[in-house]
Amino acid sequence: MPELPEVETVARLIRPHLLGRTITAASVAWKRTIGAQSVAAFERAVLGARFESVERRAKYIVMNFHGGGALVCHLRMTGRIHVEPAGWDPGKFAKVRLDLDSGRAFHFIDVRKFGRLEFVRDPAQKLAELGPEPLGPEFTAAWFERALAERSRALKPLLLDQTFLAGLGNIYVDESLHRAGLHPLASSSSVDSAAAARLHAEIRAVLAEAIEREGSSFDVFYRTPEGNPGSFQHQFRVYGRGGEPCRACGTPIERSVVGQRGTHVCPKCQPRPRRRGRKARRGSQRSKG
DNA sequence: ATCCTATCCTGGCTGC
DNA sequence: TGCAGCCAGGATAGGA
Numbered sequence: 644m645p646e647l648p649e650v651e652t653v654a655r656l657i658r659p660h661l662l663g664r665t666i667t668a669a670s671v672a673w674k675r676t677i678g679a680q681s682v683a684a685f686e687r688a689v690l691g692a693r694f695e696s697v698e699r700r701a702k703y704i705v706m707n708f709h710g711g712g713a714l715v716c717h718l719r720m721t722g723r724i725h726v727e728p729a730g731w732d733p734g735k736f737a738k739v740r741l742d743l744d745s746g747r748a749f750h751f752i753d754v755r756k757f758g759r760l761e762f763v764r765d766p767a768q769k770l771a772e773l774g775p776e777p778l779g780p781e782f783t784a785a786w787f788e789r790a791l792a793e794r795s796r797a798l799k800p801l802l803l804d805q806t807f808l809a810g811l812g813n814i815y816v817d818e819s820l821h822r823a824g825l826h827p828l829a830s831s832s833s834v835d836s837a838a839a840a841r842l843h844a845e846i847r848a849v850l851a852e853a854i855e856r857e858g859s860s861f862d863v864f865y866r867t868p869e870g871n872p873g874s875f876q877h878q879f880r881v882y883g884r885g886g887e888p889c890r891a892c893g894t895p896i897e898r899s900v901v902g903q904r905g906t907h908v909c910p911k912c913q914p915r916p917r918r919r920g921r922k923a924r925r926g927s928q929r930s931k932g
Numbered sequence: 933a934t935c936c937t938a939t940c941c942t943g944g945c946t947g948c
Numbered sequence: 949t950g951c952a953g954c955c956a957g958g959a960t961a962g963g964a
Binding site for chain 2: 675719721753755756797903
Binding site: 645646702717718719720721755757758803805812813903904905 | 955956957958959
């Protein structure tokens with residue numbers, strides 16, 4: 644499903660088609676896609692608007708308009724964006740169409756209808772609750788170590804919490820935890836300094852590598868706006884590899900459910916914590932608080 | 933504070 | 949080949 648690397652890829656690919664372009668017509672085929680706003684109000688708001696910038700924040704694509712206001716898009720699980728020549732057929736799952744003065748049209752397409760394309764006056768306000776960007780300057784190893792220590796939640800649900808750290812989803816959490824040798828159920832407060840630094844580095848590394856490969860496509864849903872699948876799925880170490888040998892040690896990857904999410908762990912590389920919420924006993928660190 | 937469950941959706945898969 | 953039933957999951961709301 645689209646996580647930070649996939650959303651970044653989409654933003655990069657649609658940006659050149661949108662910058663400086665004006666919306667000349669708008670139509671909405673599925674009302675819930677545009678959020679709480681009425682179709683009439685949405686169309687009124689975007690008609691004549693000119694794209695000034697296209698950014699990514701967490702898993703959101705923020706398309707700012709000249710003079711204020713923005714379209715904020717979340718692909719959720721199956722959302723896709725295409726900017727294609729006017730005659731292009733977006734298919735039966737098309738939800739919103741925005742015609743551009745370039746002769747192209749912006750299409751928001753979504754099989755499962757969970758995705759959103761909302762017009763907001765103040766995107767900063769809408770995105771205010773999000774945690775730091777994992778690839779941004781705020782996300783330092785020191786901040787991360789402290790933030791983990793300040794809570795006592797299982798690592799996986801915490802990393803999926805967008806108000807804690809913004810942009811990771813199920814795939815990249817599983818991959819990061821495996822690469823750092825940490826179990827998804829380990830308590831955040833039990834993570835010592837060295838492990839926090841390791842996890843910090845692996846989160847950044849896995850996201851950067853995935854962006855380089857234009858994200859992951861493991862089903863028919865995620866495609867870049869150019870219609871291509873990403874290729875990072877070939878680098879997965881645990882995600883979707885239940886029963887297959889760990890690439891590091893050969894032990895079969897175990898699949899379980901953590902926080903309602905399919906979860907993939909190498910039982911040897913990521914030993915299960917003996918007790919939740921307590922510091923690991925051996926080789927303990929000397930952290931001062 | 934943290935955890936758990938239900939909700940939103942439908943294509944694709946499994947099993948009969 | 950058909951079909952019922954289950955699964956996937958990001959975000960959010962509400963309850964324990």
